[in-house]
Each structure stands twice: as C-alpha cells, then as structure tokens.
Amino acid sequence: MTTATKFPLSRLRRDQRHWRLFAAVIVVSLMSTGTYLGVYAASSRQVDFTVNSKERICSSDSSGTTDCKYLIFTSAGVFENTDSFMALKNNSSDLYNQLRAGERYEANVIGWRIPILSEYPNITSVTKEG
Known part of the structure; x- marks a missing residue:
C-alpha cells in the first residue's frame, strides 16, 4: 500500500x-x-478658505521613528497636508510651499476631523483664488 x-x-x-x-x-x-x-473617497469635497497660518508638527515614538505632518489653519477650519496612498497624493511639501498666509484658496479635501485620533481632513489639491 x-x-x-x-x-x-x-x-x-x-x-x-x-x-x-x-x-x-x-x-x-x-x-x-x-x-x-x-x-x-465619498468624503471628498471642495472648500474655499483663507490661510491664517501653517506649521509642521512632528512626533517621535520610543523607537526613535519621527512622523511629521503639515497643519494648515484656515478660515474654514484646520486641515492636514500629508502624502496619502489612498488619495494618490505625494506632493505635500510642494503644496505646503504654495500656501501663503492671508491668501484665499479653493481646495479639494478628503477625510474627516476626528478629534480623539487627532485626524484632520487632508488637502489633496489647491488653487489660488483671484
């Protein structure tokens, strides 16, 4: 057998x-x-705002890994500007450099404000108004 x-x-x-x-x-x-x-993806929307200020926020964990994101403070609320695989966005530094305090912009944003997770809607693209 x-x-x-x-x-x-x-x-x-x-x-x-x-x-x-x-x-x-x-x-x-x-x-x-x-x-x-x-x-x-369904949370995508257009927002008009004036930039009040912007800053880069970094945090480190116990292993020494540093994670940074750009926060944009506007007349329409606070937005995050980070690269996003899901939104096919990888130009956050360039977009951050375009934004100027006191200027008015129209932006596409995706996501929600989730305070307990310190998450903000992410700016995916921006055009200057006027």
Missing part, C-alpha cells in the same frame, strides 16, 4: 475547513477595506 492510499479522509475534511475559514477571513478583510476606501 502506498502512502497516498493511507491519507485519512478526516484530515482532508479538516484541511478543507481550514481553507474555507482562511478564504472567509480574506473575503471579509477585502470587503472591509473596500467599504472604508469607498466611504473615504
């Missing part, structure tokens, strides 16, 4: 259950991610 014929049927059923569970976890993960991305 070969080892292939001794393969227990109960093990095959157990392996099939594991694969089904694994597939279910993957499907739920993909659906959750897709839902989040859809809701995030």
Whole structure:
C-alpha cells in the first residue's frame, strides 16, 4: 500500500475547513477595506478658505521613528497636508510651499476631523483664488 492510499479522509475534511475559514477571513478583510476606501473617497469635497497660518508638527515614538505632518489653519477650519496612498497624493511639501498666509484658496479635501485620533481632513489639491 502506498502512502497516498493511507491519507485519512478526516484530515482532508479538516484541511478543507481550514481553507474555507482562511478564504472567509480574506473575503471579509477585502470587503472591509473596500467599504472604508469607498466611504473615504465619498468624503471628498471642495472648500474655499483663507490661510491664517501653517506649521509642521512632528512626533517621535520610543523607537526613535519621527512622523511629521503639515497643519494648515484656515478660515474654514484646520486641515492636514500629508502624502496619502489612498488619495494618490505625494506632493505635500510642494503644496505646503504654495500656501501663503492671508491668501484665499479653493481646495479639494478628503477625510474627516476626528478629534480623539487627532485626524484632520487632508488637502489633496489647491488653487489660488483671484
């Protein structure tokens, strides 16, 4: 008798259950991610504002990793200016350099203000008015 014929049927059923569970976890993960991305994209809107001030905020963790973001204080609230994979944005430094205090702009923003997480809507593009 070969080892292939001794393969227990109960093990095959157990392996099939594991694969089904694994597939279910993957499907739920993909659906959750897709839902989040859809809701995030749906939060996109245009905002007109005057820049009051701007600053770069940095924080470090215990391993020495530093994370920085630009905050833009405006007549329409506070906005974040960071690179975003989900918004396909990688020009935050250039955009930050364009903004001048006292000037009026029209901007596309995405996201929400979530105080408990210190999150702000992210500016994805900006054009100067006037």
